[in-house]
């Protein structure tokens with residue numbers, strides 16, 4: 265059976281649409297499937313729609329999980345994977361931006377023995393300029409520091425049961441699905457897809473949430489920013505050596521009072537560098553603090569299942 269995990273946040277108009285679109289693709293091929301909807305604290309009627317589906321649909325298994333509040337897409341993916349029962353699982357957006365037809369291609373690759381099949385964006389679809397530039401910068405940073413190509417990557421993936429079992433064993437709270445699935449290794453393949461327009465509703469990302477998502481995922485995946493601090497420290501030390509020698513020479517030749525501008529500039533630069541560095545260290549400290557508290561990733565308030 266193929267389990268499809270769909271994170272849901274205010275998607276009341278897309279639930280039934282997602283089910284019919286997926287069934288239309290899978291049923292003719294005789295692929296048995298299960299839909300795991302994870303309601304990530306929606307403020308609309310999304311969960312009522314999911315409950316409705318679980319009561320009426322008979323040709324597929326429907327599981328609906330409902331969080332007590334919005335915990336974010338990563339938490340939703342994790343919970344969905346933990347509750348999926350199929351021997352192969354796919355994660356896709358419920359706004360149908362990830363085309364269900366691609367599931368077939370992924371499924372064939374899985375049958376050929378691939379264990380992670382990654383959906384890669386052929387085109388990024390309609391996104392505004394700022395978003396595109398931001399995404400590019402963000403993924404460049406991650407690619408540089410981890411060596412994993414990320415710009416075109418997405419959360420649209422199919423994973424073998426083996427991989428899912430390893431993934432749900434990971435204990436970190438701040439988890440980054442896109443990057444971790446490649447960290448896990450296994451035999452992987454890539455399928456290209458075109459990002460479609462949202463079926464209905466609006467994107468859940470604001471600039472603010474994007475920035476915090478970016479910082480969160482960078483700090484959860486790499487310590488490169490901390491190495492940057494060391495690097496800037498070394499550069500500054502070299503600079504200090506040169507200026508130090510110059511100051512001593514000036515003092516020895518009796519011109520010591522000059523150079524007040526340099527002093528001001530140096531204080532400003534070192535001051536801001538130290539504060540930025542403390543901030544970066546602070547992010548990692550906060551991460552350690554969050555991890556060490558060991559709180560659950562999400563709270564599941566209610567589970568609905570179709571009877572079959």
Ligand code: UDP
Pocket residue numbers: 270271272273274275304334335336337340356357358359361466467468469
């Ligand atoms: N989503 C979620 N929790 C959130 C934000 C989004 O579960 O806090 C879900 C959303 O319902 C959708 C998917 O994640 O199925 C992708 O979200 P969205 O379409 O808003 O992002 P975009 O496609 O614009 O990157």
Ligand code: MG
Pocket residue numbers: 357359361462467
């Ligand atoms: Mg979307």
